[in-house]
Amino acid sequence: MSVDLIFYTNPQSRGRIVRWMLEEVGVPYKTEVLEYGTTMKAPEYLAINPMGKVPAIVHGGRVITEGAAICAYLADVFPEAGLSPKTAEEKANYYRWLFFAAGPLESALSNKAVFKEKPEADKEMTLGYGNYRNTLDALSIAVKANPYIAGDRFTAADVYVGSHIGWGMQFGTLEKRDEFVDYFARLQDRAACVRAAELDDALVKETSEA
Structure with missing residues (x-):
């Protein structure tokens, strides 16, 4: 099954905010881990975010950067999660x-x-x-x-x-x-906050042992 949502992050970054939000939303997503100074500044990623910073997501070919914007966007496009304001x-x-x-x-x-x-x-x-x-x-x-x-x-x-x-x-x-x-x-x-922390902590451990 193809995944329509790609998450660009580093586990030691503000990407942890978006990880938590993605786990709250509960939709499938693919994680692309970028490294500071190398893949985060590579032409392929700069074409997505010219700032060369994470987090960013690509959803259906559309790019969204900035943690607050990503949180608001995900709440809006996945209303079934109930994370947008109502009144x-x-x-x-x-x-x-x-x-x-x-x-x-x-x-x-x-x-x-x-x-x-x-x-x-x-x-x-x-x-x-x-x-x-x-x-x-x-x-x-x-x-x-x-x-x-x-x-x-x-x-x-x-x-x-x-x-x-x-x-x-x-x-x-x-x-x-x-x-x-x-x-x-x-x-x-x-549960989503705990899950997100566990995923990112595992990535930190994995990269430190590599």
Whole structure:
């Protein structure tokens, strides 16, 4: 049987977000593992993603890159998985916090991880997220408001936001506030999340032993 969905990733990358989303969706897909600096920068892959970065998917010949976009796309084209927002209230929260995580939150956490210093106050206006403290305070509001990001139901936005919260707490770029710990605890035992982690961890082990 031919597979209509190809997943390009590396198990030590943001591809883990998309792996989780694919396992939530539950459709067949083929995994293509790329290596940093070699196959990720090869002409064949640059024709798919000129950035030379993962993750990316090709579905029915259509290319989708960027983790948040892939999560939203998969939720939309596979509605039977029930991961898209349904009500107007869910849609408002879903799109607000999904793109908050893809923009301000990721930038704030990445800058903290790489530069480990606070920008000068007069430079904050040039940053999309302003400052780290305000970004975390906004995230606290998001996870306190409802059991899940969009409301009472788990959606694709939880895959993306939850991944950033889980990684941030694991690697020390996100404070372990009680609300973050409680929110992520509701996600990490989901069968798809566990399955995805096992698949990627096996790939890490396989490549390290090769």
